[in-house]
Amino acid sequence: MFYKDNSGPVFRALLAGTLNRAAAEDATAEAFARAWADWDRVASHPNPKAWVLRVAWNHYRSSWRRWEARWSADQQVPSPRAAESWVDADLVAAIRGLPKGQREVIVLLALGELTPTEIAGVLGRAVGTIGSQLFRARMALRQVLEDPGPEGRDA
Amino acid sequence: MPDELPEELRELADPIIQRLQQAFAHEEPAIELAEVRRRAVRYQPPPGHGLTAADLAAARHREPAAVTRVYTAYAPALFRFFMAAVGDRHLAEDLTGTVFVSAIEGLPRFYGPVEALGGWLFQIARHDLYDHRRRQARSRIEPLEDHLPEAAAAAGAADPEHLAIERLEGSRVLAALGELSPDQREVLLLRMAAGLTAPEVAKILGKTTGAVKALQHRGLASLARVLGGLRSPRETQKRPYLSPDPARLPSQEEEER
Numbered sequence: 001m002f003y004k005d006n007s008g009p010v011f012r013a014l015l016a017g018t019l020n021r022a023a024a025e026d027a028t029a030e031a032f033a034r035a036w037a038d039w040d041r042v043a044s045h046p047n048p049k050a051w052v053l054r055v056a057w058n059h060y061r062s063s064w065r066r067w068e069a070r071w072s073a074d075q076q077v078p079s080p081r082a083a084e085s086w087v088d089a090d091l092v093a094a095i096r097g098l099p100k101g102q103r104e105v106i107v108l109l110a111l112g113e114l115t116p117t118e119i120a121g122v123l124g125r126a127v128g129t130i131g132s133q134l135f136r137a138r139m140a141l142r143q144v145l146e147d148p149g150p151e152g153r154d155a
Numbered sequence: 156m157p158d159e160l161p162e163e164l165r166e167l168a169d170p171i172i173q174r175l176q177q178a179f180a181h182e183e184p185a186i187e188l189a190e191v192r193r194r195a196v197r198y199q200p201p202p203g204h205g206l207t208a209a210d211l212a213a214a215r216h217r218e219p220a221a222v223t224r225v226y227t228a229y230a231p232a233l234f235r236f237f238m239a240a241v242g243d244r245h246l247a248e249d250l251t252g253t254v255f256v257s258a259i260e261g262l263p264r265f266y267g268p269v270e271a272l273g274g275w276l277f278q279i280a281r282h283d284l285y286d287h288r289r290r291q292a293r294s295r296i297e298p299l300e301d302h303l304p305e306a307a308a309a310a311g312a313a314d315p316e317h318l319a320i321e322r323l324e325g326s327r328v329l330a331a332l333g334e335l336s337p338d339q340r341e342v343l344l345l346r347m348a349a350g351l352t353a354p355e356v357a358k359i360l361g362k363t364t365g366a367v368k369a370l371q372h373r374g375l376a377s378l379a380r381v382l383g384g385l386r387s388p389r390e391t392q393k394r395p396y397l398s399p400d401p402a403r404l405p406s407q408e409e410e411e412r
Contacts, residue, residue, distance in 0.1 A: 003188060011184035016175065029186045033194030041205070088178035095175075110167070110175040141171045 003032055006049045013112030014056055017104055019096060021084060023060055031056035053112050054122040057104075094144040102137035105130055202232035202350050203273045211269040215262045226255055229276050232349045236277070239332070239348035240284055250287060254280045273351060274358045280349075281341075281359060331381035339374030346371055 007028060014024035031052045035042045045051045086092040095103055108119045116134065120127040167173075206228045213221030233254055237247035257279050265275055332340055345356040346367075353371070357364040 003191060007184050007186070008182075011186075012179045012182050015182055016179050025184050025186055028184050029191055029194055032186075032191045033198055036191060036195035037198045038200065038205075086178070087181070088174065091174055091178045106172075106175065110172045111179055138169060138171050141175075145171065145174070 002035070002048065006052060007032060009049065009111060009113045010052055010056055013053060013107050014060065016095060016107040016111050017057075018060060019084075019092060027056040027060040030059045047118060049112075050114055050118045050122055053108065053114065057122060090145060091141075094141050097144065098137055098140055101125075102133045102140065105133040106137040106141070109134060199231065199350070201352075203228050203269070206269055206272070208269045211272060214259075215265070217259060217262075222259060225258070225272070229273065230255070232273075232351070233276065233280055236280060236344055236349040237284065239344050241287065246287075250280070250283055253283055257283070271358075274355045277345060277349060277351060277355075277359050331378050334381055335374050335377050339370050339377065342367055342370040343374045343378070 010031065011024055011028045014027050015021060018024050018027075034055050035048065035052050042048050042051050095107070098106070104123060105119055108114050108122060109116070112119075112122075114122065116130045117127055119125075120130045123130070125133075206224060210221045210224045214225045230251055233251045234247055237250040238244065241247055241250070254276060258276055261279070265272070267275060332343065335343065341360065342356055345351050345359060346353065351359070353367045354364045356362075357367045360367065362370075
């Protein structure tokens with residue numbers, strides 16, 4: 001079944017890309033709802049999962065973050081991150097430190113299980129750009145995660 | 156050994172990528188399928204959704220099936236626009252029909268691409284609305300307030316992306332719209348009720364996209380001020396999908412295809 005088979009990768013890519021569980025769930029639900037409402041088009045698409053990821057990504061970019069920023073600027077909403085405890089906190093901190101473009105590309109590859117060509121379609125960037133962002137993201141993560149830093153890696 | 160792998164698999168064999176995958180491997184979305192279905196039912200595609208260049212070409216030659224497709228693709232948005240503007244269901248239906256009569260007559264002279272069709276139809280709609288208001292001003296028709304609740308219900312039209320209209324008292328929203336400047340009101344009608352993108356609205360009104368966004372921003376701010384209560388952070392977190400979609404770019408619908 002389409003939802004059961006694909007919601008995991010879509011959600012995980014969104015979660016790692018946004019580091020915001022509520023936003024990732026909202027975008028995932030919205031994208032699969034649109035796929036459902038427009039199933040004929042999605043079914044004839046060469047890669048329905050990439051279609052859903054693109055819709056989810058656009059939904060997140062266009063609605064959630066902007067409004068969240070506006071509300072929180074006005075209301076001092078407690079950041080949802082505070083409550084979240086990640087399995088691999090070092091890695092999450094490293095992803096958070098990446099420039100947005102690089103982060104998007106690496107999570108779509110690793111967790112969305114898309115090829116660079118598909119990622120280029122999802123994000124509306126050139127394949128060459130995707131390749132270089134991917135390279136830089138891996139370099140940056142490697143540097144942060146594999147270099148123990150001045151205080152060393154304890155235990 | 157990794158060198159023999161195809162390039163894409165080589166990337167996946169990267170320890171960093173694997174660590175990323177492990178870190179999120181156990182994550183599953185806590186979304187009920189019923190929630191997806193509920194949203195699917197409520198989802199309203201943007202105006203013009205699914206219309207192709209071939210449909211437009213056929214509609215120019217007044218092929219009934221193609222004209223019907225154009226009608227189906229734009230009638231809900233036009234209706235919402237008129238409904239929010241005049242507040243009377245029958246009148247909104249009439250005005251929507253009038254737009255299509257003019258459109259069918261005018262289509263052979265419309266040379267734009269199918270993406271420009273919405274802007275063109277709403278230009279006609281706006282013109283018809285002004286005509287209507289001129290006539291109304293002459294004949295002093297009944298006050299708008301009589302129709303407000305129904306109007307707001309239709310203007311909200313079960314669309315989760317269009318403002319938070321539906322969960323508010325309808326009359327308050329339309330009354331609040333009445334307090335905006337004409338510029339702001341028109342932008343909000345076209346953006347929120349009709350569901351057009353900012354660049355589409357800019358073209359219809361002969362303004363820049365930046366000016367439209369600024370008017371929209373100020374209009375929404377005034378609306379929120381008038382309505383109060385709208386800015387409850389708890390509500391927002393609970394129901395994020397009620398957010399309007401002010402940043403939808405012209406390419407977005409295209410991208411979704």
